[in-house]
Amino acid sequence: xxxxxxxxxxxxxxxxxxxxxxxxxxxxGKYCLDIIQQSQAVESALEKVDQLILENHLxxxxxxxxxxxKGIDDKVAEVIEVFRRK
Amino acid sequence: xxxxxxxxxxxxxxxxxxxxxxxxxxxxGKYCLDIIQQSQAVESALEKVDQLILENHLxxxxxxxxxxxKGIDDKVAEVIEVFRRK
Amino acid sequence: xxxxxxxxxxxxxxxxxxxxxxxxxxxxGKYCLDIIQQSQAVESALEKVDQLILENHLxxxxxxxxxxxKGIDDKVAEVIEVFRRK
Amino acid sequence: xxxxxxxxxxxxxxxxxxxxxxxxxxxxGKYCLDIIQQSQAVESALEKVDQLILENHLxxxxxxxxxxxKGIDDKVAEVIEVFRRK
Numbered sequence: 001x002x003x004x005x006x007x008x009x010x011x012x013x014x015x016x017x018x019x020x021x022x023x024x025x026x027x028x029g030k031y032c033l034d035i036i037q038q039s040q041a042v043e044s045a046l047e048k049v050d051q052l053i054l055e056n057h058l059x060x061x062x063x064x065x066x067x068x069x070k071g072i073d074d075k076v077a078e079v080i081e082v083f084r085r086k
Numbered sequence: 087x088x089x090x091x092x093x094x095x096x097x098x099x100x101x102x103x104x105x106x107x108x109x110x111x112x113x114x115g116k117y118c119l120d121i122i123q124q125s126q127a128v129e130s131a132l133e134k135v136d137q138l139i140l141e142n143h144l145x146x147x148x149x150x151x152x153x154x155x156k157g158i159d160d161k162v163a164e165v166i167e168v169f170r171r172k
Numbered sequence: 173x174x175x176x177x178x179x180x181x182x183x184x185x186x187x188x189x190x191x192x193x194x195x196x197x198x199x200x201g202k203y204c205l206d207i208i209q210q211s212q213a214v215e216s217a218l219e220k221v222d223q224l225i226l227e228n229h230l231x232x233x234x235x236x237x238x239x240x241x242k243g244i245d246d247k248v249a250e251v252i253e254v255f256r257r258k
Numbered sequence: 259x260x261x262x263x264x265x266x267x268x269x270x271x272x273x274x275x276x277x278x279x280x281x282x283x284x285x286x287g288k289y290c291l292d293i294i295q296q297s298q299a300v301e302s303a304l305e306k307v308d309q310l311i312l313e314n315h316l317x318x319x320x321x322x323x324x325x326x327x328k329g330i331d332d333k334v335a336e337v338i339e340v341f342r343r344k
Contacts (some may be wrong), residue, residue, distance in 0.1 A: 005112065012109050019105060023098050026091065032143040033164050036136045040171050043129045050122045051338055057118040058334045066324040076316045078119050080309055085126050086344050137252055144248045152238040162230045166223055172258050184281050191277060195270050204315040205336050208308045212343050215301045222294045229290040250291050257298050
C-alpha cells in the first residue's frame with residue numbers, strides 16, 4: 001500500500017470516528033450549534049482528504065495520460081468536475 | 087425524541103454508512119476520482135443535515151431568545167459564525 | 173442611510189474595483205492562476221458582504237417577524253435558502 | 259486573442275455588470291435577502307469563470323510542464339491551492 005493511500009485511509013478513519021462523536025452529540029441532545037460546528041469539522045476534514053487524493057491523481061493518472069498523449073481532455077474534464085461539485 | 091431529532095439522526099447514520107463505503111473504496115483501490123465523488127456526496131449529505139439543524143435552531147432557540155428579549159445579539163452572532171465557516 | 177448600509181455599499185464598491193483589476197489582468201494576459209486567485213478574493217469579499225447583510229437581516233427583519241408573531245416560518249425558510257445556496 | 263480568453267473576458271464583464279446592479283439594489287434599499295441572492299449569483303458566475311480558466315490552464319500550462327518534465331510538482335501544488343481556497 002502506497003504512503004499516500006495509507007495517509008488517505010488514516011485520515012478518513014479519523015473523520016469517521018469524529019462523525020461517530022457527532023452522532024452521539026445528537027443522541028445526547030447537545031446544543032444545536034455545537035453539533036453543526038463538529039459536523040462542519042468532519043466535512044472540512046473530508047475536503048482535505050479529497051485534496052490529498054486529487055493531488056495524487058494529478059501527479060499520477062493525469063501525468064500518465066499526458067505523457068502517453070491519450071485521453072487528456074477526458075482527464076481534464078474529470079478534474080474540472082471535481083472542482084465544480086465543490 | 088422530537089421528529090426533527092429523529093430525522094437528523096437517521097440522516098447522519100446514513101452519511102456514516104456512506105462514509106464506510108468510501109473507506110472500503112480506498113481499501114479496494116478504486117479509481118481516485120470515483121472516491122472523491124463519493125466523499126463529496128457524504129460532505130453534501132452532512133451539509134444538508136446542518137441545514138436541518140439550523141432550521142430547527144432558528145425556529146426554537148433563536149425564537150425563544152427574541153421572544154424573551156435576551157441574548158439576541160449572541161444568537162445572531164452564532165448563526166453568522168455557522169454561515170462563515172461554511 | 174444606516175451605518176450598516178454604508179458599510180455594505182463601501183465594501184461592495186471595493187469588490188467592484190477589485191473585479192475591474194481582475195478584468196485588466198485577463199486583458200493583459202497575466203498568469204492564469206494569479207487571475208483565479210484574485211477572482212477568488214473578489215468572491216470571498218462578496219461572501220463577507222453577504223454575511224454583513226444577513227447579520228443585519230436577522231437583527232431587524234427576522235426579529236420584527238418573531239416579535240409580531242407573523243411569517244416566522246417564511247423568514248426561517250428564506251435564511252435557510254441563503255445558507256443552502258452557499 | 260484566443261477563443262478561451264474572449265469567453266473569459268466576456269463572462270467577467272457580465273459579472274461586473276451584474277455586480278453594478280447589486281450595488282444599485284443596495285442604494286435603492288431593496289430587500290436584504292434579494293440582494294444576497296443576486297450577490298451569490300455574481301459569486302457563482304465568477305466561480306464558473308474560474309473553472310474555465312482552470313480548464314484552460316490544465317490543458318496548456320500543466321500539459322507543457324508535464325511534457326517538458328519540468329516543474330510538475332509546482333504546477334500540481336498550484337492547482338491544489340486553487341482547490342483549497344475554494
